[in-house]
Amino acid sequence: MKCVDDFRLLFGHREYVPIMVGGMGVDISTAELALEAARLGGIGHISDAMVNDVSDRRFDTSFVKDKTRFYKYNIHNADKSDIKFDLDILAEATRRHVGATMEAKQGDGLIFVNCMEKLTMNSPRETLQVRMASALDAGIDGLTLSAGLHLGSFGLIADHPRFRDAKLGIIVSSLRALQLFLRKNARLHRLPDFVVVEGPLAGGHLGFGMDWGQYDLATIVADVIRYVQAENLPVAVIAAGGIFTGSDAVAFLQSGSAAVQVATRFTVSRECGLPDDVKQHYFRASAGDIEVNTISPTGYPMRMLKSSPAIGDGIRPNCESYGYLLDGSGNCAYVTAYNRELALHPDGKNIAVMDKTCLCTQMRNFKLWTCGHTTYRLKDTSRPLSDGGYQLLSAEHVFKDYQFSVDQQIALPA
Numbered sequence: 393m394k395c396v397d398d399f400r401l402l403f404g405h406r407e408y409v410p411i412m413v414g415g416m417g418v419d420i421s422t423a424e425l426a427l428e429a430a431r432l433g434g435i436g437h438i439s440d441a442m443v444n445d446v447s448d449r450r451f452d453t454s455f456v457k458d459k460t461r462f463y464k465y466n467i468h469n470a471d472k473s474d475i476k477f478d479l480d481i482l483a484e485a486t487r488r489h490v491g492a493t494m495e496a497k498q499g500d501g502l503i504f505v506n507c508m509e510k511l512t513m514n515s516p517r518e519t520l521q522v523r524m525a526s527a528l529d530a531g532i533d534g535l536t537l538s539a540g541l542h543l544g545s546f547g548l549i550a551d552h553p554r555f556r557d558a559k560l561g562i563i564v565s566s567l568r569a570l571q572l573f574l575r576k577n578a579r580l581h582r583l584p585d586f587v588v589v590e591g592p593l594a595g596g597h598l599g600f601g602m603d604w605g606q607y608d609l610a611t612i613v614a615d616v617i618r619y620v621q622a623e624n625l626p627v628a629v630i631a632a633g634g635i636f637t638g639s640d641a642v643a644f645l646q647s648g649s650a651a652v653q654v655a656t657r658f659t660v661s662r663e664c665g666l667p668d669d670v671k672q673h674y675f676r677a678s679a680g681d682i683e684v685n686t687i688s689p690t691g692y693p694m695r696m697l698k699s700s701p702a703i704g705d706g707i708r709p710n711c712e713s714y715g716y717l718l719d720g721s722g723n724c725a726y727v728t729a730y731n732r733e734l735a736l737h738p739d740g741k742n743i744a745v746m747d748k749t750c751l752c753t754q755m756r757n758f759k760l761w762t763c764g765h766t767t768y769r770l771k772d773t774s775r776p777l778s779d780g781g782y783q784l785l786s787a788e789h790v791f792k793d794y795q796f797s798v799d800q801q802i803a804l805p806a
């Protein structure tokens with residue numbers, strides 16, 4: 393009976409354990425988690441979501457405070473179009489986050505940055521370009537472009553000296569999205585090194601509509617593999633979403649996936665950035681506690697625990713401090729929804745916004761508990777404690793369980 397360790401992910405002449413720990417913003421996939429995946433010979437992700445804030449927390453910089461002070465005059469203004477990101481500061485924050493992570497890297501694996509293109513930051517092209525270029529400057533091994541895939545994003549870094557040597561990949565949820573991307577980028581003669589095919593059971597934002605339940609990962613992955621093989625493209629196909637055990641992973645590896653991307657099992661690891669009490673909510677969740685809803689202002693459905701404090705919370709938008717979801721005209725669907733409610737309750741008290749959430753603030757404060765569909769199985773991966781909670785796991789334990797387990801078994805912690 394085969395285990396994941398019987399397979400290897402090939403990038404050029406180098407071999408890796410075919411386990412990629414997916415990016416989880418905002419700083420849920422911490423540097424510590426990514427470093428463990430790389431140390432164990434696989435691939436880890438940090439995320440550049442809200443990187444100015446992440447830098448403040450990691451390095452005691454004051455980027456967010458400074459921005460808040462600069463735009464303070466606008467806090468009560470419904471129009472957020474004034475708010476821009478200082479590109480030099482964005483570059484510095486990215487270089488710090490990536491640089492410090494890469495300096496700490498040990499082992500034979502790789503570390504990539506998950507770059508969510510839906511973070512439009514009131515200037516989508518310029519800010520995305522700075523984020524990608526600064527991560528490459530700081531020595532990141534690769535970039536994974538996700539959520540809201542911008543068909544022209546490779547072109548934004550085509551002049552970067554590392555454009556052809558860094559590993560570049562994209563996340564898609566259909567063969568059609570991959571084909572569109574390839575067509576649009578044909579003139580660059582630069583294929584993605586890998587494509588993560590993310591199915592409907594993943595955590596975070598979904599690349600499907602609310603009819604996500606009608607799709608299944610294995611079918612989409614098979615379509616993509618068939619196409620990549622027929623076209624003879626040297627692109628590693630990586631399956632993601634709902635792969636809970638080593639045996640689940642082996643099934644994908646045996647049918648032609650080059651690796652798997654996994655995340656949910658690591659949300660209850662010590663290295664994961666969620667606060668420990670939130671990890672206990674993940675452990676305790678049952679299937680009925682998880683929903684896919686449309687409260688994300690990005691317009692993509694998102695999976696989360698129904699008990700997330702963010703749901704319905706009508707806090708004042710914090711764009712003067714954050715503003716990562718402002719589109720190129722300075723609009724965000726939460727700002728619109730909040731202003732609608734404010735007009736109904738002009739005293740500003742007891743505002744509830746049910747249809748959208750202030751994603752920046754809520755993710756930053758770990759109040760939006762996004763999770764994969766299989767979260768309800770996490771309790772089977774650990775041991776109950778006498779206080780009703782569960783023992784946190786080490787990332788190494790979870791990684792090795794994926795790597796070596798057979799027969800749908802899950803190793804419990806010592």
Ligand SMILES: Cc1cc2nc3c(=O)[nH]c(=O)nc-3n(C[C@H](O)[C@H](O)[C@H](O)COP(=O)(O)O)c2cc1C
Binds near residue numbers: 590762
């Ligand atoms: C808590 C959480 C946060 C996530 N955040 C992101 C993100 O910021 N960007 C992204 O591309 N994918 C995100 N994802 C998706 C994962 O990277 C991964 O592809 C997917 O969840 C894998 O499926 P699994 O969780 O069932 O293993 C997130 C997943 C989880 C569980």
